[in-house]
Amino acid sequence: MWTAVLTIALIGLLAGLILSYASRKLPSNPDELVERVNDKLPQTQCAQCGYPGCRPYAAAIVNNGAAINLCPPGGDDTVRRLADLLGRDVIPLAESPPAGQAVAVIDESLCIGCMHCRNACPVDAIVGAQQLMHTVIESECTGCKLCVAPCPVDCISMKDT
């Protein structure tokens, strides 16, 4: 009987050692996890989470343990999906989500062509050249509002779609 007990104990010990070694030493591809987290984010690139875009936020969640409730455009759905994926608890959003989809609109009669909004846009959805009128490519605008604050003449407003 003792042989049986010893054998089982040994197998258990061996398996445990292998598993703990594997979990420490073998590469657990964090990039792949970052991609999967990134897939769950809404890709507005609005930086409201405090990171410069969706992918950097995904990287921060995976590598630095950033909270999963920092994405207002994603809403509670995104928190739930992230919690599912990462095995964390569902927590309420840190900030209330926006009312709906919106796009930025430049009042072209006021635009002075300063390029500030163009440089702020995370998805290159604003076109225009120095000293010339700028405009928003409506189909590409994610409604992140990052162009609103830099405008020195306040000619950018958000329009609901």
Place this chain on the structure above:
Amino acid sequence: MATAAPTYDLGKLHGGLRLDAHKTASTSAPIQEIPVPAQLVLPIHQHVGDAAQPVVSIGEQVLKGQLLAEPYGSLGAPVHASSSGKVIAIEPWPVVRRYGETAPCVVIECDDEDRAIDGWEEPLPFRELSPDSLLQKILQGGIVGLGGAVFPTAQKLMQAVSCELDFLILNGVECEPYISCDDMLMRERAHEVIGGAQILMHALGLDTAYVVVESDKPEAIQRLADVMSEIGDDRIVLKQVPTIYPSGGEDQLVQLVTNREVPSGGLPTDIGCLVQNVGTAAAIYDWVQNRQPLISRVTTITGDGITRPMNVRARIGTTIADIAAFAGGYTEYAKQLIVGGPMTGKSISTDRVPLVKATNCILVISETPSPGPELPCIRCGDCAAVCPVQLLPQQIFWYACADDEQQMRNYGLTDCIECGCCDLVCPSHIPLTFDFRMAKARIRELADEKARAERARQRFEARTERLDREQQERDDELERQKDAARKTGPEAIAEIMKRKQQKDDGD
């Protein structure tokens, strides 16, 4: 009112319902020609695909058959002037649409002369044309599927040419209650219908065509049979199918006639069949042989809200108010205006909307009695028994309530043809079709959102990469300048010192 049809009765089609036809009111008189109204309103988007682009300007005089808007994008059809007159506006006008209330229309003030444009070349016998040029010709005629789907016919044929086809099926199964325009068309213009079938067979290189008519249209069947024996083309076969709703649905008809099932998400061309409405065939004949583009159509105006129900041939762009006035005006029962049939039509609030290529029926009826309050689903399965696509509506409804997109897809929501059979038999009065329509819109919305997010992600990544590259280039440039300075620095200083020394010595 509606009784579930036993499935064995149909043989090859699952489910379906026998509905009260309500067709005799509109089939007792021949098709009446409506005079050209004072004003025509022609939407530039009357078909599946992209809206056509107007090629006329406000104030321009146009002639009957003149091109008003040309197709734009990969899928579309042109729009022609239905009569002669002056373009007085190109503006949003109330129309029948699935989404939204108005759409851009070309408004023509007619001059009562109805002058046709000349310059159409003389019609050639279609057998002398190559299939390719025939398809091009059909594209120019603005012909779209007149059964209700308004898919541009030329593009449907062009897609079909690349498939291996066995049968052309002409759909004369007008299974929805009240509608009788195809029935009357087959009775009065059987020659054009069969002629259209011959043109289609020539364009596609097909050897077999089935003209399929429901068994409750004996006059149409008789007339078609007469014309076919007159023409003597034995490649065309007349077929009868039982009167069951919705046997006129494209996929259902294919299954009924050929016993082949259209795969989920597929088209009849995947299984070697091409279906065209009989009205479309007649329109093709009129265009190819008589040089008449699609500027008028037969439509049924009926219901207990209409004084003299009938079938009329009206110019595209005639408003429903004009057509109703021609049919004797509204009766005291008129409460609801529906464009299309009672099962799949759309209820609208104004009769200012124009007749478009898709309008096969104008139904004015009294208030339908409310079926009763919506009750919880008792999972009786009656809806699954009548579903012609063999879906499980009760399951889809379940997942629609839970907003579970993946499961709705798994249960085949995208294959739902929105025939409305499940609504009619539901003992709990659940508006299933309406719910499914909303769920489909939701699925589309989610897919759009996903596509948009994906595009934003790519643009963001491209931008990040570009910024990194530019930063790298700037750093490299700075490094290069520093290097150069470091290299030339000591020598340059020595040079200056030497010159200073010489100057000092000179003094």
